[in-house]
Amino acid sequence: MTDYIDVDVRPILRAGGEPFSVIMSALQGLEPGQGLRLYATFKPIPLFAVMEKKGFAHAEQALGGGEWEVLFTPGEPRPEEVAAAGSSFDNWPAPAVTLDNRDLDPPEPMIRILAEADKLGPGETLSAFLRREPVFLFPQLEKRGFRWLGGFTPEGATYELTVRAPS
Amino acid sequence: MIGASISRWTMTYFAAALAWLFVALFMMVVGVGYPTADIASPDTLVLVHVTCIGWLSLAMCGALFQFVPVLVAKPLFAEKWALPALALLSVGLLSLLGGFLSLDGRLPTAFWSLPLGAVLLVAGFGLVVVDLGLTAWLRPTGPARFVLVGLACLGVTVVFGSFFAFALSGWAGSFGDTVLASGIPLHAIAGLGGWLTLTAMGVSYRLLAMFMLAPDVDDRQSRVTLAMGAMAVTFAVAGGALAIGLAAGLPIVLSIAALLGLVCAGLYGRDVAGIFRNRKRRQLELNMRMATLSFASLAGAALLGVALVFFDGFTPHVGAFAFLAVFGWLSGLVLAKLYKIVAFLTWLETYGPVMGRAPTPRVQDLVAENRATKWFVVYYAAVWLGTVALLAGEPTAFRVAAAAMTVGVVGIVHEIVRIRRLCDVASPLRLPAGAVPPHLLFARN
Numbered sequence: 001m002t003d004y005i006d007v008d009v010r011p012i013l014r015a016g017g018e019p020f021s022v023i024m025s026a027l028q029g030l031e032p033g034q035g036l037r038l039y040a041t042f043k044p045i046p047l048f049a050v051m052e053k054k055g056f057a058h059a060e061q062a063l064g065g066g067e068w069e070v071l072f073t074p075g076e077p078r079p080e081e082v083a084a085a086g087s088s089f090d091n092w093p094a095p096a097v098t099l100d101n102r103d104l105d106p107p108e109p110m111i112r113i114l115a116e117a118d119k120l121g122p123g124e125t126l127s128a129f130l131r132r133e134p135v136f137l138f139p140q141l142e143k144r145g146f147r148w149l150g151g152f153t154p155e156g157a158t159y160e161l162t163v164r165a166p167s
Numbered sequence: 168m169i170g171a172s173i174s175r176w177t178m179t180y181f182a183a184a185l186a187w188l189f190v191a192l193f194m195m196v197v198g199v200g201y202p203t204a205d206i207a208s209p210d211t212l213v214l215v216h217v218t219c220i221g222w223l224s225l226a227m228c229g230a231l232f233q234f235v236p237v238l239v240a241k242p243l244f245a246e247k248w249a250l251p252a253l254a255l256l257s258v259g260l261l262s263l264l265g266g267f268l269s270l271d272g273r274l275p276t277a278f279w280s281l282p283l284g285a286v287l288l289v290a291g292f293g294l295v296v297v298d299l300g301l302t303a304w305l306r307p308t309g310p311a312r313f314v315l316v317g318l319a320c321l322g323v324t325v326v327f328g329s330f331f332a333f334a335l336s337g338w339a340g341s342f343g344d345t346v347l348a349s350g351i352p353l354h355a356i357a358g359l360g361g362w363l364t365l366t367a368m369g370v371s372y373r374l375l376a377m378f379m380l381a382p383d384v385d386d387r388q389s390r391v392t393l394a395m396g397a398m399a400v401t402f403a404v405a406g407g408a409l410a411i412g413l414a415a416g417l418p419i420v421l422s423i424a425a426l427l428g429l430v431c432a433g434l435y436g437r438d439v440a441g442i443f444r445n446r447k448r449r450q451l452e453l454n455m456r457m458a459t460l461s462f463a464s465l466a467g468a469a470l471l472g473v474a475l476v477f478f479d480g481f482t483p484h485v486g487a488f489a490f491l492a493v494f495g496w497l498s499g500l501v502l503a504k505l506y507k508i509v510a511f512l513t514w515l516e517t518y519g520p521v522m523g524r525a526p527t528p529r530v531q532d533l534v535a536e537n538r539a540t541k542w543f544v545v546y547y548a549a550v551w552l553g554t555v556a557l558l559a560g561e562p563t564a565f566r567v568a569a570a571a572m573t574v575g576v577v578g579i580v581h582e583i584v585r586i587r588r589l590c591d592v593a594s595p596l597r598l599p600a601g602a603v604p605p606h607l608l609f610a611r612n
Contacts, residue, residue: 114523139172
């Protein structure tokens with residue numbers, strides 16, 4: 001039976017904050033075999049991939065009102081990937097650039113993000129607001145070696161994306 | 168990985184689909200199949216399956232291999248199944264057509280040809296359904312739910328079709344003969360109404376919102392539309408099968424299904440009108456303007472259906488009704504969306520790798536809408552004329568309309584090839600350093 005540590009990031013999200021560092025520091029505090037129970041105001045789909053790379057399976061459950069409970073359960077550790085993911089996702093600096101691309105015609109938001117991302121220094125981040133999940137942008141970011149995190153804000157009308165340049 | 172990359176074989180599916188569309192147009196121009204031949208004749212069977220499997224289903228599968236990953240923001244379950252599926256579907260369709268032609272002795276009698284075609288089509292569509300179904304299942308919201316129901320209907324259509332193929336070869340016993348005698352409307356409803364129409368609706372929700380910069384249709388709202396459509400098809404197929412078993416009541420079952428279908432079409436009209444109303448991009452692109460002619464054709468087909476039933480003329484004029492639904496609504500929508508999808512994917516494939524590093528053209532720089540508009544107008548006008556010719560019982564006028572449709576489609580395809588070849592992009596934007604021109608028939612993803 002897995003023992004879960006509760007992390008509730010709903011207050012942070014409601015206040016418009018960035019919950020990622022809280023989640024990552026809770027993760028570092030886990031004992032071997034311990035899992036994480038996360039409460040969020042949206043389904044944190046981008047986090048699933050991050051946690052998967054760290055060796056955690058996820059099981060999510062809608063709580064109503066747009067809120068979600070997600071159980072991250074540790075599986076077989078994959079040491080080399082955990083180390084790689086850990087070094088690149090922890091301690092993201094505050095964004096060097098903030099873009100509001102909500103009122104741009106597609107594909108202008110994608111072009112602007114890629115243009116600005118190319119100007120970032122090693123390890124720097126940019127943050128962008130968008131109307132929809134930029135599904136066609138992700139493979140381009142991946143090909144260029146960028147990491148990203150993103151999700152819809154609680155009211156569901158804005159997608160917030162953070163992109164980090166390779167360090 | 169999260170996100171959607173460019174589907175490698177979507178262009179290949181589109182090319183194969185357009186080739187089959189030309190086969191169907193050629194048949195209509197030279198007068199093979201309905202209305203020159205009887206609607207149940209082997210020639211008509213060939214025409215119907217060239218159109219519905221070769222043209223519409225292949226185009227739809229190609230589009231879904233690209234857009235289901237977009238709907239769920241996840242890669243395809245198995246990208247490498249796409250090409251084998253296309254091969255199975257193509258060979259299966261050829262075998263099926265050979266089987267139809269041998270029914271009236273045009274080809275040497277080959278009893279194995281129909282069942283072989285059915286088995287190959289089951290295998291091909293099976294790969295498609297499993298691949299897309301497992302992908303859509305990951306995030307079954309809004310449009311992805313339409314696709315899931317559409318895929319289920321595709322399964323039902325194929326099962327019915329296989330029964331017919333075995334029954335026509337005399338391999339399905341008396342049960343098969345019973346299904347063959349009265350099950351054809353159910354096969355057609357599941358295929359045209361369930362698979363092609365519901366899937367086209369689902370994909371259009373996202374494409375319209377994406378290309379017009381409109382908020383997505385509220386999930387609860389589109390769910391009701393889908394529920395009506397799914398109930399119409401389920402009622403027609405399950406109720407119809409029961410009615411056939413009891414040898415009674417099929418017309419009543421089909422009338423109720425038709426009513427549900429009408430409600431579904433009406434709700435879809437409301438949803439689409441909402442997307443148009445709430446769009447942020449005021450200027451409509453060509454593909455949107457032409458899509459409205461498809462929606463008009465869908466509304467026209469619904470009205471025609473009601474009028475024909477009211478004046479007791481549905482059975483003799485079912486061909487005209489199906490023609491308007493297939494060529495006005497479905498084919499028109501697919502052609503209009505192909506025009507945009509090819510431009511968008513070509514743009515993304517060519518300029519994605521250099522975007523932000525070098526000046527790149529806009530998607531709209533790849534197309535020449537003024538030139539393309541006339542071909543679409545010719546196509547739709549010809550479809551509507553063809554519908555009138557069928558209603559009036561004028562096969563020659565219908566062949567003239569089919570010739571005009573062919574002219575329109577040749578023009579549209581020519582424009583699409585020019586888009587793929589970047590013919591209308593002015594230098595030096597056309598190929599900035601690092602950009603590679605795309606291949607005509609597949610994507611280098």
